[in-house]
Amino acid sequence: MLFQKEFSVSDIQTSAPAAATVSKNKSAFKPVHAIRGMNDILPPESALWEWLEEKVRTVMQQWSYRNVRTPVLEHTGLFVRGLGEVTDIVEKEMYSFQDRADKQGDADHLSLRPEGTAGVVRAVSEHSYLYDGGKRLYYIAPMFRRERPQRGRYRQFHQVGAEALGFAGPEVDAEMILLAHELWQQIGLKDVSLQINSLGQPSERQRHREALVAYFEAHQDQLDEDAKRRLHSNPLRILDTKNPAMQELAAQAPKLMDYLGEESLKHFEQVQAILRAQGVTWQINPRLVRGLDYYNLTVFEFVSEALGSQGTICGGGRYDYLIEQIGGKAAPAVGWAFGVERVLELIKEQDLVPAAPVPDVYAIVPEATALPQAMALLTALRRQGIKAQLHTSADSAQGMGSFKSQFKRADASGATWALVFGGDELDRGEVAVKALRHTQAQTSFALANVDALLAHLQAPEAQ
Ligand code: AMP
Numbered sequence: 001m002l003f004q005k006e007f008s009v010s011d012i013q014t015s016a017p018a019a020a021t022v023s024k025n026k027s028a029f030k031p032v033h034a035i036r037g038m039n040d041i042l043p044p045e046s047a048l049w050e051w052l053e054e055k056v057r058t059v060m061q062q063w064s065y066r067n068v069r070t071p072v073l074e075h076t077g078l079f080v081r082g083l084g085e086v087t088d089i090v091e092k093e094m095y096s097f098q099d100r101a102d103k104q105g106d107a108d109h110l111s112l113r114p115e116g117t118a119g120v121v122r123a124v125s126e127h128s129y130l131y132d133g134g135k136r137l138y139y140i141a142p143m144f145r146r147e148r149p150q151r152g153r154y155r156q157f158h159q160v161g162a163e164a165l166g167f168a169g170p171e172v173d174a175e176m177i178l179l180a181h182e183l184w185q186q187i188g189l190k191d192v193s194l195q196i197n198s199l200g201q202p203s204e205r206q207r208h209r210e211a212l213v214a215y216f217e218a219h220q221d222q223l224d225e226d227a228k229r230r231l232h233s234n235p236l237r238i239l240d241t242k243n244p245a246m247q248e249l250a251a252q253a254p255k256l257m258d259y260l261g262e263e264s265l266k267h268f269e270q271v272q273a274i275l276r277a278q279g280v281t282w283q284i285n286p287r288l289v290r291g292l293d294y295y296n297l298t299v300f301e302f303v304s305e306a307l308g309s310q311g312t313i314c315g316g317g318r319y320d321y322l323i324e325q326i327g328g329k330a331a332p333a334v335g336w337a338f339g340v341e342r343v344l345e346l347i348k349e350q351d352l353v354p355a356a357p358v359p360d361v362y363a364i365v366p367e368a369t370a371l372p373q374a375m376a377l378l379t380a381l382r383r384q385g386i387k388a389q390l391h392t393s394a395d396s397a398q399g400m401g402s403f404k405s406q407f408k409r410a411d412a413s414g415a416t417w418a419l420v421f422g423g424d425e426l427d428r429g430e431v432a433v434k435a436l437r438h439t440q441a442q443t444s445f446a447l448a449n450v451d452a453l454l455a456h457l458q459a460p461e462a463q
Contacts, residue, residue, distance in 0.1 A: 037147070037155030039341075044356045048344055051354050053140055055186050056160050060138045063179050065162055068137040070119035072144075076111040082118035082294060082326050086233040089114045093145040112144035116161040117294075117319070117335055118326065124165055125328025134166030140340070152310030152342050162316075163335035165323070170267045173298040173318055173334050174274035180302060180314050180336055181280055187343070188352045189304075192313065194280065196300040197288040198268040200260040202321065205296075208259040209235055215253050222249050236289050255286050264297060271298050290315060294322040298334070306349045307342060314338035358414030359389040360457060362436075364406045365421045368393060373447060374421040377431060380450045386457060389413055411436055417457060433457070 034040055041049055060067070076096050083090050096111040113119055116139050129135060140160050147153050162179055164172050177194065184192050199205060212235045216223060223231065224246060227238045239250050260268070275282060282300075290299050299317030307313070316336025324330040347353060361381065365374045378388040391406050393399060400406070410418045420432040430444040433456060445453040 035155065037149035037153075039154060039156070047356050048347070048353060049340070052187070052340065052344060052347070056138070056140060056183065059179070059183050059186055060162070063136070063175075063182070065136040065138040065164075065179070068120055068123065068139050068163075069141070070113075070116070070123050070139070072113055072142065073110050074113055074119055074122065076109040078118050078122055078326060079111055079114060082121065082322060083115070084234070084294065086230065086237075089145060093147055095144050095146060113141075114145045115143055116141055116159055116337060117163060117322070120161070120163050120335075121165070121323050121326055121328065121333070125323055125326065128329075130166040130329070130331050134164065134172075136162070136164045138162045150310070152307055152339070152345060154341060158340035159337040160340060161335060161337035163333060165333040166331045167334065168320070168332040170270035170298070171274060173267075173271045176316060176334050176336055177271070177275060177300055178278060178280065180316075180338065183338075184302070187347065188350075189343070189346055190350055191306065192302050192304050192346075194282040194300060194302055195285040195288050196271070196282050196298065197285050198257065198260060198264060199289065199296050199299055199317070200256060200264045201296055204259050204261055204264060205236070205256065208254060208256045211254040211259070212236065212238075216249075219249055222246065239287050240289050250287065257286055267297055290317060294319045294325070296320050300336070302338070304342075304346055307345060310342060312339075313342045313346065356414075357387070358416075359387045360415060361386060361388045361417045361419050362410035362413045362415035363388065363390045363419045363421060364403070364410060365391050365400055366403060366406070367423060368400055370421040370423070370426055373426060374419075374431075377419070377421075377447055377450070381454065381457075384450070384454050386454070388419075389415065 057067075076094070079094060080090055085091075094111045094114050096109065099108040099110050101107040120137060120139065124130060124135070124137075138161060140158065142156055142158050144156055146155055149155060160183075162176060164176060177196070181194070200208070213231060216227065216231055216235060216238060220228075222245075223238075224241075224243050226243070227241060227246060230237050236256075238246075239253060241247070241250055272282075285301075288299055288301060290301075295317040297318040297320070300315070301312050302314040303311045304313055305311060314336055315338075316334070318332070318334040320332040321330075323333060361378075363374050363378055365371055375390060378390060381388050391400065391409060393401075401409075407418065416435070416437050418434045418436055420434060422432060425432050425444060426447075428444075429447055431447055431453070432442055432444050433453070434442045443456065445456065
């Protein structure tokens with residue numbers, strides 16, 4: 001029913017072709033592939049993701065940031081209002097669709113979230129979550145942008161984001177930058193440089209914008225198509241041009257810094273004073289304007305040279321007007337997001353990949369009749385924190401497989417110990433323990449005495 005409405009059923013291969021047309025070794029069905037730019041994350045790669053997520057959770061807890069989870073789908077209007085109509089994301093990168101009409105006949109226009117801040121801000125204002133003061137939040141979540149896939153740029157990618165809402169002071173801008181910086185330290189990343197800028201306040205930007213439009217108008221002949229289109233809608237973005245022919249023109253344009261008032265300059269100075277006191281180094285990049293419209297005052301990016309053209313691993317800044325803009329009660333805020341794929345790429349580039357997880361014990365089970373006892377013991381051991389892997393019948397072509405083939409599997413699993421549930425041992429109510437990575441003599445333990453076995457497995461000389 002669902003398919004029939006939207007597709008011609010003949011477009012979709014739902015049943016196997018006639019047996020005669022199917023060759024012996026091939027599946028009868030055409031393979032279905034993942035969507036371009038959307039990746040599967042399988043072991044051992046997924047272990048690296050878990051490792052990074054764990055680091056993030058630990059640091060976030062140390063810095064008193066709490067986890068927030070918002071829906072993957074939002075009303076399209078949230079992103080149009082939040083990110084700005086004339087942004088690449090809203091103009092051409094969102095996965096949007098008209099929902100089915102509900103009973104009243106209204107059909108919502110929905111989008112997969114292209115970034116996390118708008119959703120968090122919506123949730124915070126919808127639940128009046130700032131009623132008793134500022135909140136520090138973080139998320140680890142998939143985002144969707146229909147960009148041209150390339151290294152470091154995907155259509156489904158993942159962001160770790162941190163948002164501090166309800167705080168106006170420069171110390172929170174600094175805290176945010178330090179938080180990201182601390183994450184790089186904990187992960188061990190090297191050669192990540194910090195760039196910062198101040199976008200000032202809307203009135204200051206307005207004056208700068210007027211000067212900018214006048215400047216670019218005076219140089220109309222040097223503008224490319226993109227710049228001409230943005231001249232009156234979003235001239236600030238022209239400064240961000242990737243077109244080499246326009247770099248010089250952009251470099252000579254009026255600088256926003258020259259239009260900032262005393263308050264804005266002081267805010268920026270205070271952020272830098274805190275960073276300075278912690279030995280963090282940075283460069284002021286007056287051309288750092290960020291792709292989204294909602295920022296004011298401090299903006300920043302962490303960049304790595306090692307990733308080629310997609311070198312920005314983390315970006316963020318202050319967004320004091322966004323909450324009000326999407327219909328909430330006005331409150332200041334600051335946040336950042338880093339791209340998980342890009343940070344992982346850097347981790348691999350810098351040889352920081354941690355060892356893949358391996359089981360502590362591998363259960364060798366020569367006869368299927370021993371499975372119930374073997375599995376009961378493994379459950380007891382797992383409850384005590386032992387990582388255990390069972391040899392299963394599917395691991396070999398015939399039955400449980402020979403001793404030799406089971407030991408081969410045990411070795412390949414990386415386990416420290418083999419637990420051997422042989423017939424003789426079980427008849428005595430015991431299990432044999434054989435060291436796989438060191439030369440400790442084989443011993444046996446009573447199945448009923450889990451504590452003694454556990455002590456043996458955890459003994460320091462075995463590590
Ligand atoms: P943004 O929300 O555009 O400021 O992006 C924040 C971070 O998310 C960037 O610095 C990247 O690390 C990452 N990122 C953004 N877009 C993509 C993408 N299409 N694929 C992978 N990572 C991305």
